Amino acid sequence: xxxxxxxxxxxxxxxxxxxxxxxxxxxxxxxxxxxxxxxxxxxxxxxxxxxxxxxxxxxxxxxxxxxxxxxxxxxxxxxxxxxxxxxxxxxxxxxxxxxxxxxxxxxxxxxxxxxxxxxxxxxxxxxxxxxxxxxxxxxxxxxxxxxxxxxxxxxxxxxxxxxxxxxxxxxxxxxxxxxxxxxxxxxxxxxxxxxxxxxxxxxxxxxxxxxxxxxxxxxxxxxxxxxxxxxxxxxxxxxxxxxxxxxxxxxxxxxxxxxxxxxxxxxxxxxxx
Numbered sequence: 001x002x003x004x005x006x007x008x009x010x011x012x013x014x015x016x017x018x019x020x021x022x023x024x025x026x027x028x029x030x031x032x033x034x035x036x037x038x039x040x041x042x043x044x045x046x047x048x049x050x051x052x053x054x055x056x057x058x059x060x061x062x063x064x065x066x067x068x069x070x071x072x073x074x075x076x077x078x079x080x081x082x083x084x085x086x087x088x089x090x091x092x093x094x095x096x097x098x099x100x101x102x103x104x105x106x107x108x109x110x111x112x113x114x115x116x117x118x119x120x121x122x123x124x125x126x127x128x129x130x131x132x133x134x135x136x137x138x139x140x141x142x143x144x145x146x147x148x149x150x151x152x153x154x155x156x157x158x159x160x161x162x163x164x165x166x167x168x169x170x171x172x173x174x175x176x177x178x179x180x181x182x183x184x185x186x187x188x189x190x191x192x193x194x195x196x197x198x199x200x201x202x203x204x205x206x207x208x209x210x211x212x213x214x215x216x217x218x219x220x221x222x223x224x225x226x227x228x229x230x231x232x233x234x235x236x237x238x239x240x241x242x243x244x245x246x247x248x249x250x251x252x253x254x255x256x257x258x259x260x261x262x263x264x265x266x267x268x269x270x271x272x273x
Contacts, residue, residue, distance in 0.1 A: 191262030
């Protein structure tokens, strides 16, 4: 699979795809070679992305960074093949960048990629999208864990989540057996206990929460604003009210409250009972 084929299979918008391919056509990859290996290790991801950005220079819409990283996705595809990991998981995982490019257009009216700092997770085969959810292999205090991420387009229905959890467990047992029995954890605004006060008990979010044993709560976390409204630069009074969740959170914020976040461990059989 080459760069053009990667762009096509992940459905990158035509305008951004043209910029990516045009830049790649004249890009000297040797200029970033010294930093490529650093994209594979979590401890050096941040520095590697900064070093690459410095080499790329002015990049207002992130298309240069996206081009550079999608070239690495070509390499990742080869690694998927060596490990026997399915093409479907590769495509679903790499569509991460398409999702955020399109989201930027919906919110700001222009295509841009500003998530280069996150992409090393997918490129280094530390994170995979399996069905509705994304799963990242991490180590915390010398313990191997699987960090669950919830994409904005995730189907949060009970059966969809059940299948994702089961398929993910089978995936790690087969391809990364050292993570086969690892706890699945989640650190997200979606686990905030406040949401259970705002939403009906049968809502998908509340059902999602019930599958986790809450370990701690962070009342100061304001990430819900970014994920619910798509941006953080608006005064509370100007936040949109297109959905019932947006309206309920906005009302709480106007009253001086907050949403916060929670950290929890997925129960071993959350769909039983």
